[in-house]
Amino acid sequence: MIILFRLIKFIIVVSLFVLISATILIGGVYFYFAHDLPSLKSIDDYKQPIVSEVFSDDGTKIGEFWIQRRIPVKYNEIPKLVINAFLASEDARFFEHKGVDIRGIVRAFYENLKAGHIVQGGSTITQQITRSMFLSRERSYKRKIKEAILATRIDRTLSKEEILEIYMNDVFLGNRAYGIKAAAENYFHKDLKDLTLAEATMLAGLTQSPSVDNPLVNPKNAKERQRYVLNRMAELGFISKKEADAAYNEPLTVYVASLDKEFNARYAPYFTEEVRRILLEKYGDKVVYEGGLKIYTTVDLSKNLAAETALRHGLEDLDHRRNGYRGPIGHISEDEIPSFLAEVDREARLEEGVLSIQISATNKEKASTPTSTPLHKNRYWRAVVTGFGEDGTSIKVAVGYTNGVIDKDGYRWAATYIKGRPSSAFSKGDIILVEPTDKEGIFKLAQVPKPQGAIFSLEPKTGFVRAMVGGFDFRLSEFNRATQALRQPGSSFKPIIYAAALDKGYNYSTHILDAPVSYKVGDEIWTPKNYGGGYAGDTTFESDLVYSRNVPTVKIVESIGTHYLTAYARKMGLTNQFYKYLSMALGANSVYLSEMTTAFSTFANYGVLPKPVMIKKVVYSNGKVIEEYTPPPPPMSPEEAFEYAKSVDLKAGELNSALYDANKEWIKKDGLKLSDEEIKILYGRVIPDGYVITPQTAYLMLGLMRGVVERGTGTRVKALGRPVAGKTGTSNDEADTWFIGFVPQLAAGVWVGNDTRTPLGSGEQGGRTAAPIFLEYMKEATKDMPPLDFEKIGGLKPSMLAELSGGSAVYYTGASKPASAAWFGVSRDVRNRGVDFFEEESGF
Structure with missing residues (x-):
């Protein structure tokens, strides 16, 4: 009896020792594998890359940005048919097990042995989530143990519905589709709710090997996998055998998915690509490509199409007449x-x-x-x-x-x-x-034209960019010549010069002698010439802009000063590098089409420089608005601003502090030497808040630029049949041609040239080459707009305009004489340096 008691005691002690040792061992093993595992405490912790979408002004989807094309869907939005297909394929006991299914592992082993190859996986849906989201695909016992531990944790933490929702959004199904909703769109061009049984089971069959079983790559394998899923659904009672056979025999049309860039090329590619560039600069790759952003933009698809068509026609016509057919x-x-x-x-x-x-x-x-x-x-x-x-x-x-x-x-x-x-x-x-x-x-x-071109169009009042075309064909060249190309504006820069001159005391009637003149530039002599040669003699300020005379414009720049002119261009929104030479008068400094068009909109806007707006709102995948355009408080009306200027105490010498502060950095960066008087002319208090020039100056420029269209170098545009203002531009050797203009509701700029900066050909000028493109675009873009005239400012009567200077000229004391008072002689033996000046002195 004592021996039996001792034996029992020994057995109990040993058993306890073994049990405790096993518990410690298992606990140690568990801690070893589990201590550094990540957690998934709520479905909100699930964050996978989601496709970002871009929309036009009317809500049409025009673009996508993604690395993984995933479109999230809630569990209650997934049809029962689709859920059952995936459960039958992957985890029939999903709602019964606790994350790991021993019975499922045994069944999978048996089925695979019977088939002679892998037809079932042993991992549960929960295990597949852990492997996809948290662990590597390394084949090792260590990874398998971690996978099982993490799966049971997730099963305790999340509901079965939440786990399925994560899985159905996470699973890769080939054909660039991550998640079931993207797969429905990519493979069948359908919304998830519209999938048939045949389509759902085809997708469910892809989970094991989406590359090998992809119907686009191996339709035989895809049909075998579909048959397996249908049979399993019938075995599990989800469908009948008859339904399974009918679904198997249903013909399917399966589509090849395109890349995001291929989709983006269909609507407004240059605009969409510019939006992508802006967002990447602001938020970085991860947010843009993975954040599931909803990006609402300002592009008007009908106007953008009109711009594409007009530019295409213009470049074709130019190529046909200059180059002919090349075979x-x-x-x-x-x-x-x-x-x-x-x-x-x-x-x-x-x-x-x-x-x-x-x-x-x-x-x-x-x-x-x-x-x-x-x-x-x-x-x-x-x-x-x-x-x-x-x-x-x-x-x-x-x-x-x-x-x-x-x-x-x-x-x-x-x-x-x-x-x-x-x-x-x-x-x-x-x-x-x-x-x-x-x-x-x-x-x-x-044939693909040799020349290139661009169009940029925005609303002067709102700044909304309505059209942007950066080249002949986005598929051939993604370089955006509307926003990225620096090109010489030629005479299209003259309105900025003439506005600056108006604010320094010039008026429509100022006399300027159009006669030969030479300037010493370093050790060389530069003699500017008018386009086509010849001189008009005694001219007026007004006619010199209307007919785009070069020599009088150079004299104006010499009179007002290149530093002052640079500062004026800066406050009009130009950010390019400025070489402060007299050749500025002829547009020798390269500029961006988008900025020039915006600067011109200032005249249409009576002195308010619009801020170009391309993105109205950006919403994150969780519904949070991360960016939304809010229009600035409207400034006083031009009429009010005109009256306001009369009340300003000029002796006080106050500045428009906001305007001055916005330009101080440019003054420093450009090394501008400005007199106190010029500071007041440029940024004085007579310029109201929200304006960059006075309404009076803008109104005078409207008159000058309407004259360009009515009787000057831009008469082709008269065919628009409504009030329009603008300016032509042609750079040295006809390498660049421009037309920038506007009606009250819409502005547009057109540039045409060769990417190689070689000449387009003799006689190719802004009025002949760029203006017809502007005309074709504006005819289509404004066809539904009323033909409004430019608003008149009540205090400015027509009889006053000829002798009226710009609004900021109230600060001008007349210390420097207008160029009309100067005479510049020409030596007969001086070599003409007009062409060389551009190349050697301006860096072009």
Whole structure:
């Protein structure tokens, strides 16, 4: 008995020792693996990259920014059908286990052994979340133990519905889709709620190996996985066997997803890319590409399309008349034509987001029947010449799987190349560029122009940017010439000069002698010339801007001073580098089109410089507004400002402190030497708060710039048929041509030139090259706007204008004589340095 008692005692002691040791060991192992594991205490802790979306002014989605295309969806927004498909595929006992399913592991082992390959995974949905979000995919017991511990923790912390919501938003399903909602859009072009049983089970079958089982890559594998999911759903009672068979036999159209950049190229690509650049600078990559931002912008898609079309037409016309047709871009043999047509068709379908394949149970992979190719207008397409019309006057072409012809009207512009019948200039198999017309099956012969161009358009009163086109074709060049290119403005810079001069005592009637003049620049002599040569003799300030005379403008700049002029340009919003030479008069300093157009809007706005606005609101994925444009308090009206100026005590010498403070840094940075008088002219108290120049100065400039259109260098724009003001510009050697102008409701600037800065050709001027583009754009952009006239300021009567100076001229004492009082002689043996001055003295 004693021996038995001792034996029992020994067994108990040993058992307790083993139990305690095991507990300590298990606890130690648990602590070892669990002490540094992350936590997921609430569903709000779940943060995965979400696609950011960009919207136009009317709410149309025009862009996406993403690294992972994920569109979050709430659990209650996921159809039961979709949930059941994924549970059947991945974790049928999801609502029963506690994060790890031993029975599921055994079942998966048996099913895989029976199939001879992996058809089921042993990991639960909760384990898959831990692996995806917190752990690596390293194949080791250490990772598996951590995965199990973390899965049980999550199962205790979150509800089953919350876990499923995370999973359905996290799972990668191939075809650039993260999460079920993005997958529905990418694969089927459908909203999640509209998926059929066949589509849902096709997606659920992708979870194990989205690359290998992708229906776009391996439709046979995809159908096998779909069959497995359908059978499991039937076994589990989610659907009937009949429903499973019907879904399996349902033909599916599966689409190839495009990149964010490909999507962004469809609507307003230069604008969207500029928005991306602005946001990246403000918030960084992580917020922009992963933050799920909703970005609401100011772009007007109809105006942007009008700008794209006008610029395209203008560049085409210029290229046609200067360069002619340069011939086919390639040639292929008859055997190569089928593959070429398929390549063009794929390119077109991918661009439109409709590239797809058809999948069925009996025909595992079948390309969409190529009856025709979707061809976007306002776009060039590669085509192959397939023959010629019976009468020999038309060219037969194939553009992908769309057949058509180029008739006489479509190739008339290339007459100098064709010289007779098209068959003498082209051969079957030639690769050419064509553009679709409004008539089905009729194309135009095309070629990519050598010149480039840009348009920037905004509302003067609001600053809202309504259109931005930075080049001929975003697909060929993403460089935005509207906001990134520094180009010489030529005479389009003159309105800033003349505004500055008005504020230094000049008026419409000031006489200036247009006669030869020379200036010593270093060791050289510079002799400015008028465009086309010749001199007009005794002229007036008004006529010199209207007819864009160079020599009188140089004299004005010499009179008012380059430092003062630089300061004036700065307060008009120009940020480019300024070389303070007299060649400023002729636009030798390179500027940005966007800033020049905004500066001109100041005149339309009676002295208020608008701040360009592209982004109205940015909302974070959680609904928090992180940025919203709030219009500044409206300044006093031009009428009130005109009356206000009369009450200012000039002797006090007070400044508009806000305007002066905003420009002090520029004065320092540019090393400007300004007299006290010039400081008062530039920033004096007579300029009301919110203004950069007085309404009086702006009103006088309106009159001058309307004269440019009515009887000067911009008369082509008169065809707009409504009150319009503007200025042409042509840089040295016709390398840059400009037209910037405005109606009361809308301003636009146009630049045309070669990226290489080579001349466009003799006779290509702002009035001939850029103004027609402005005209075409404004006709379309303003067609629904009433033809408003510019508002008159009551205190300024027409009879006063000829002798009236700018509003800030009240500070001008007349210490420096106007240029009209000076005479500059010319030595006959002095070499003309007009061209060299730009290149050597201005750094261009």
